[in-house]
Amino acid sequence: MSSIMISRIRQKQISQMIASGKRLDGRGLTDYRPIKIETGIIEKAEGSARVLMGRTEVVVGVKVELGEPFPDRPNEGVLTVNSEFVPLASPEFEAGPPSEESIELARVIDRGIRESQAIELEKLCLIPGKKVYVIFIDIYVLNHDGNLIDASALASLAALINTKIPVYVVENGEIKKTSEYMPLPMRNYPIAITFANISDKLVIDPWLEEEEIMNARLTITFDKDGRICAIQKGGQGALTPQQIIEAAYIAREKAEELRMLVVKN
Amino acid sequence: MFFFENRQIVTPGDLLAEGDYIAGNNTYKDGFRIYASRLGLVEYEGRTVQVVALNTVYIPSPGDQVIGKIEDLNVNGWVVDINSPYKAILRASDALNKPFRQQKDDLTSFLDIGDLILAKVLAFDRTIDPILTIKEPGLGKITQGQIVRVSPAKIPRIIGRKASMINMLKRETECKITIGQNGIILISGPSPEHERLAILAIEKIAQEAHTSGLTDRIAEMIRKEKSARL
Amino acid sequence: MSGKIRLIDENGLRVDGRKPNELRPIKMEVGILSNADGSAYIEQGKSKILAAVYGPREVHPRHLALPDRALLRCRYHMAPFSVEERKSPAPSRREIELSKVIKEALEPAVFLEKFPRTSIDIFIEVLQADGGTRCAGTTVAALALADAGIPMRDLVVACAAGKVDGVLVLDLNDLEDKEGEADLPVAYMPNLGLVSLLQMDGLLTIEEFKQALNLAIEGCKQIYKLQKEALKAKYIAIKEEVETCLQS
Numbered sequence: 001m002s003s004i005m006i007s008r009i010r011q012k013q014i015s016q017m018i019a020s021g022k023r024l025d026g027r028g029l030t031d032y033r034p035i036k037i038e039t040g041i042i043e044k045a046e047g048s049a050r051v052l053m054g055r056t057e058v059v060v061g062v063k064v065e066l067g068e069p070f071p072d073r074p075n076e077g078v079l080t081v082n083s084e085f086v087p088l089a090s091p092e093f094e095a096g097p098p099s100e101e102s103i104e105l106a107r108v109i110d111r112g113i114r115e116s117q118a119i120e121l122e123k124l125c126l127i128p129g130k131k132v133y134v135i136f137i138d139i140y141v142l143n144h145d146g147n148l149i150d151a152s153a154l155a156s157l158a159a160l161i162n163t164k165i166p167v168y169v170v171e172n173g174e175i176k177k178t179s180e181y182m183p184l185p186m187r188n189y190p191i192a193i194t195f196a197n198i199s200d201k202l203v204i205d206p207w208l209e210e211e212e213i214m215n216a217r218l219t220i221t222f223d224k225d226g227r228i229c230a231i232q233k234g235g236q237g238a239l240t241p242q243q244i245i246e247a248a249y250i251a252r253e254k255a256e257e258l259r260m261l262v263v264k265n
Numbered sequence: 266m267f268f269f270e271n272r273q274i275v276t277p278g279d280l281l282a283e284g285d286y287i288a289g290n291n292t293y294k295d296g297f298r299i300y301a302s303r304l305g306l307v308e309y310e311g312r313t314v315q316v317v318a319l320n321t322v323y324i325p326s327p328g329d330q331v332i333g334k335i336e337d338l339n340v341n342g343w344v345v346d347i348n349s350p351y352k353a354i355l356r357a358s359d360a361l362n363k364p365f366r367q368q369k370d371d372l373t374s375f376l377d378i379g380d381l382i383l384a385k386v387l388a389f390d391r392t393i394d395p396i397l398t399i400k401e402p403g404l405g406k407i408t409q410g411q412i413v414r415v416s417p418a419k420i421p422r423i424i425g426r427k428a429s430m431i432n433m434l435k436r437e438t439e440c441k442i443t444i445g446q447n448g449i450i451l452i453s454g455p456s457p458e459h460e461r462l463a464i465l466a467i468e469k470i471a472q473e474a475h476t477s478g479l480t481d482r483i484a485e486m487i488r489k490e491k492s493a494r495l
Numbered sequence: 496m497s498g499k500i501r502l503i504d505e506n507g508l509r510v511d512g513r514k515p516n517e518l519r520p521i522k523m524e525v526g527i528l529s530n531a532d533g534s535a536y537i538e539q540g541k542s543k544i545l546a547a548v549y550g551p552r553e554v555h556p557r558h559l560a561l562p563d564r565a566l567l568r569c570r571y572h573m574a575p576f577s578v579e580e581r582k583s584p585a586p587s588r589r590e591i592e593l594s595k596v597i598k599e600a601l602e603p604a605v606f607l608e609k610f611p612r613t614s615i616d617i618f619i620e621v622l623q624a625d626g627g628t629r630c631a632g633t634t635v636a637a638l639a640l641a642d643a644g645i646p647m648r649d650l651v652v653a654c655a656a657g658k659v660d661g662v663l664v665l666d667l668n669d670l671e672d673k674e675g676e677a678d679l680p681v682a683y684m685p686n687l688g689l690v691s692l693l694q695m696d697g698l699l700t701i702e703e704f705k706q707a708l709n710l711a712i713e714g715c716k717q718i719y720k721l722q723k724e725a726l727k728a729k730y731i732a733i734k735e736e737v738e739t740c741l742q743s
Contacts, residue, residue, distance in 0.1 A: 231695035236602035238689035278649030320644030
């Protein structure tokens with residue numbers, strides 16, 4: 001969105017740099033900002049992670065409860081993704097009902113995890129049709145300096161890998177909690193890669209100022225086998241089909257790189 | 266190079282011309298290409314390419330005569346609905362012939378909420394709301410007649426080339442017809458029947474604005490209806 | 496995803512008898528709601544959707560007004576009776592997301608800068624849903640915008656492609672969307688050659704994605720022809736009527 005917050009001269013500097021193949025913060029067009037990942041930062045949560053992507057900071061907590069399955073999926077656990085843009089993260093964020101941006105963010109992350117079948121939900125059923133594990137992923141944006149999608153996707157994946165779920169036993173239709181924990185069963189590791197279209201060039205991992213002058217945003221999420229599992233175009237502009245295809249090839253490579261940061265061995 | 270026949274219907278995004286042409290109304294230029302930006306009839310006239318839109322929004326322009334409705338009052342004037350995205354302001358000083366005394370004068374005794382006025386646009390740009398005046402002969406509160414609303418896009422057709430259509434309408438219907446550029450038309454005639462006839466004719470013009478031979482057809486219709494009704 | 500239901504039969508036809516690259520029957524009509532500044536209706540298969548445009552008009556609440564352009568707002572909403580099981584009329588998270596992506600699909604086509612400090616409001620009501628409603632909703636909203644006389648760079652037309660039973664198909668219906676392997680909704684501005692809505696769920700390789708994107712764009716181009724016809728139809732009908740009157 002073209003913003004009046006950022007001065008015209010700054011807009012011009014950023015877009016001229018990009019037109020010449022460089023970026024104002026010194027990065028190349030397809031470079032990420034420095035990424036730092038920590039896991040297990042919230043002891044009360046079954047899984048958690050903090051991701052710093054430049055100055056963007058996101059914390060994800062995974063909570064696990066027991067609940068009812070969806071009627072059309074009686075043998076599967078339930079996945080819920082939610083995101084909060086808490087007011088401390090940006091002067092633009094306000095308290096109150098979730099904004100359309102925060103709903104979109106949660107749904108894009110949800111799609112990546114769900115469509116790649118990252119969590120083995122069928123292993124999370126205790127009594128078919130009655131009791132299953134419910135996995136809550138809560139995305140908490142703590143500092144917004146752009147590209148919330150990639151940071152949140154990475155933090156969600158790191159938190160899921162970090163998650164230990166309590167082991168239950170079913171005896172005579174009764175569910176009993178044991179003292180044991182097991183890792184959340186996972187089979188796939190989706191990674192979201194986001195581009196901003198500025199000066200008709202696609203740049204990876206836009207920071208906030210770049211987001212404010214971009215005309216369109218494109219997120220492509222790849223699974224561990226290099227298949228696309230989610231796409232989301234955002235922003236008020238449009239892209240050529242060629243740009244989109246080109247982005248897909250770049251994103252597939254980048255996704256490999258980013259995945260190495262969270263998935264060991 | 267032109268890509269359509271003159272007066273063919275075009276839709277937004279249609280490539281109208283390529284080459285050294287001037288982009289007229291309801292078109293836009295990208296390099297040497299001119300595209301339509303509204304649904305309408307394309308017109309190639311000399312080097313100008315334009316689209317006569319079938320529907321538009323009224324955007325005020327200084328000098329326009331408009332018909333509006335008083336919607337609200339503020340400390341020194343009125344707020345007027347002129348069938349535009351922008352509410353117009355009529356300041357007391359552009360309405361009264363004497364100095365306005367805020368403490369003593371009751372604005373509603375001049376113009377009250379719901380009153381219709383015939384006014385002229387004094388000023389308007391992208392940053393300020395349109396400002397009206399009624400301090401010219403013929404302008405002011407409307408006290409009689411009936412109102413017809415049409416798309417502002419149809420107004421040029423209702424006036425016609427060199428006012429041929431409007432003059433014919435006035436002559437044949439014996440009504441006084443006052444046109445607001447904002448798509449609101451005031452009709453006042455010797456009887457409600459005369460007025461109804463004029464309304465019928467105007468609605469038909471609006472409906473068939475994009476067809477040719479319209480003035481003759483409308484004249485004929487009025488004569489027929491007149492002999493049947495009056 | 497389990498593929499319990501066969502979506503492609505032994506003759507290579509789909510559940511509703513279509514060929515993989517075939518659209519559902521489409522019907523469009525423009526200017527059907529007298530209160531709105533612009534309106535349109537679409538039927539695409541069993542999906543039935545209405546769109547209305549109000550504006551440019553004064554922005555309410557006022558503090559949302561933008562100094563340099565119009566505020567474009569869009570509400571995609573499903574009627575409670577539009578689906579098998581009654582849907583709560585309160586906007587769901589899905590509807591809020593779709594409202595956003597549809598708005599962003601239409602935004603690049605509209606000359607918003609011509610109407611600073613105003614709003615243009617688009618209301619999309621899904622009366623019956625049978626898959627592809629975000630796409631049909633985008634197509635019909637673009638018609639309503641053009642009908643309202645709002646200046647546009649291009650029309651916007653949308654269509655999904657996807658993968659069912661391993662086959663790439665065009666314009667998925669609800670069953671294909673739910674049971675298939677991937678769904679790729681695309682909005683396209685045909686004269687500008689630009690994609691303004693792009694989402695995907697499911698799994699596709701890059702090769703499949705390329706083909707599906709092309710398939711969806713081809714579908715958009717077909718719908719675009721119908722969209723233009725619908726826009727002109729109302730005026731052509733009057734013109735023809737007048738001409739036949741003159742001849743007789």
